Amino acid sequence: MEKIRISKLMAQQGLCSRREADAYIERGWVRVDGVVVSELGSKAWPHQKITLERQARQRQTSRVTIILNKPVGYVSHQSEQGYKRAVSLITPENLYRPQKQPLQFDPGHLRGLAPAGRLDIDSQGLLVLTQDGRIARQLIAEDSEIEKEYLVRVEGRIAANGLEKLRFGLSLDGAPLKRAHVEWQNEDQLRFLLREGKKRQIRRMCEQVGLKVVGLKRVRMGRVVLGDLPQGKWRYLREGESFL
Numbered sequence: 001m002e003k004i005r006i007s008k009l010m011a012q013q014g015l016c017s018r019r020e021a022d023a024y025i026e027r028g029w030v031r032v033d034g035v036v037v038s039e040l041g042s043k044a045w046p047h048q049k050i051t052l053e054r055q056a057r058q059r060q061t062s063r064v065t066i067i068l069n070k071p072v073g074y075v076s077h078q079s080e081q082g083y084k085r086a087v088s089l090i091t092p093e094n095l096y097r098p099q100k101q102p103l104q105f106d107p108g109h110l111r112g113l114a115p116a117g118r119l120d121i122d123s124q125g126l127l128v129l130t131q132d133g134r135i136a137r138q139l140i141a142e143d144s145e146i147e148k149e150y151l152v153r154v155e156g157r158i159a160a161n162g163l164e165k166l167r168f169g170l171s172l173d174g175a176p177l178k179r180a181h182v183e184w185q186n187e188d189q190l191r192f193l194l195r196e197g198k199k200r201q202i203r204r205m206c207e208q209v210g211l212k213v214v215g216l217k218r219v220r221m222g223r224v225v226l227g228d229l230p231q232g233k234w235r236y237l238r239e240g241e242s243f244l
Contacts, residue, residue: 003043006032010050017133029056063131064109065237066090069229070127076115086127087113089232096233103236116140117148117197117221125150125218126226130237138243139221140197146222146243150192151185152202153215162209166190170205172198177205 007021016024024030028038031051037044044050070076074086090113092105103109109131116128116139130136139146159165166182181193192202203213219226222243229235 001045003045006030006037006042006044006050007040009044009046011133011137013050014134014137015050015052016056017137020133024052024056027055029053064103064113065128065130065132065135066109066113066234067224067226067229067237068127068129068234069226069231070119070124071231072122072124075121076118076127083121086115086119087129090129090234094233096229096235118199119218120200120203120216123216123218124231125216126221126224127218128221128224128243135237135243145195147220148194148197148218148222149220150194150202151217151219152190152192152206152213153188154190154206154211155188155214156211158211159209162211165209166192166205170208172201172204177201 006025007018010016010021010024010030011018015021021030022040025037025040025042028036029052030037031053032042032044033048034051068086068089070086070089073083074089075083076086078085087110090110095105112131113129114131114136116130116136119125119127128135128139138144163182163184166180168177168179170177177198178194178196180195181191183191185191190206194201198204202216206213224237224241224243
C-alpha cells in the first residue's frame with residue numbers, strides 16, 4: 001500500500017472536490033490526524049483521519065445547488081453553434097415561487113456554478129448546477145450509484161429482443177453498459193433508470209435496437225425530482241433535500 005495525495009483522498013471520501021481540497025490545503029484548513037497540512041501535493045495513508053477546519057465548512061455551507069428544468073435548445077456546458085448555455089436561465093425572473101424560497105437570489109450564486117452531469121441540447125428536464133464539489137462528485141463520479149430517471153418518446157420498430165438488450169447486454173465506446181431498468185410506459189414511450197451517463201447514451205442505446213428517440217426528459221436524479229417545476233424555471237436545492 002502506498003500513500004495517496006490528500007486532495008484525492010478528500011474527494012474519494014466526499015469531503016469536497018480535488019480542486020477545492022487544494023484550495024483548502026493552501027489555506028491551512030485541512031488536518032490529517034489532527035495535524036494541519038498546508039503543502040500542496042502532500043500525501044497520507046488511506047486509514048488516516050482527514051478533517052476540515054471551521055472556515056472550510058462555513059464556505060461549503062454557503063455554496064448553492066440549483067435545480068433547473070432545461071428546455072430543448074440549451075447546452076449544459078460550453079455554448080456551441082450559437083446556442084445558449086443553460087446557466088443563462090439562472091436569473092431572478094426565472095426563479096420559481098420565490099416567496100417559498102428561503103434563499104434570495106444573489107449574483108454571487110452564479111460564481112463557479114457548473115452543471116453536475118450533462119443533458120444534451122435536444123433533451124429537456126432536470127439539470128443540476130452547483131457550486132458544491134461534494135454534490136458534483138455524488139452525481140458524476142465514475143463510481144456514482146445515483147439513479148437517474150428518464151421518460152423517452154421513441155418511434156420505429158424495436159428488435160425482437162430489444163427490451164432485454166436495453167436492460168443489459170449493450171456496449172458503447174467499446175465498454176459494456178451497466179444493467180438498467182427499462183420498461184414501456186405506453187406504446188411510444190419508455191422509462192429508463194440508469195446509474196451511468198455516457199454521452200447521448202439513451203439515444204445510442206435505442207439506435208442499437210431499432211428505435212429513434214424523438215423526445216427525452218430527465219425527471220429525477222437520486223431522491224430529487226423535477227416535480228412541477230415549469231420549463232425554463234429554476235429553484236434552489238431545499239434544506240434537508242439530498243440526492244442520496
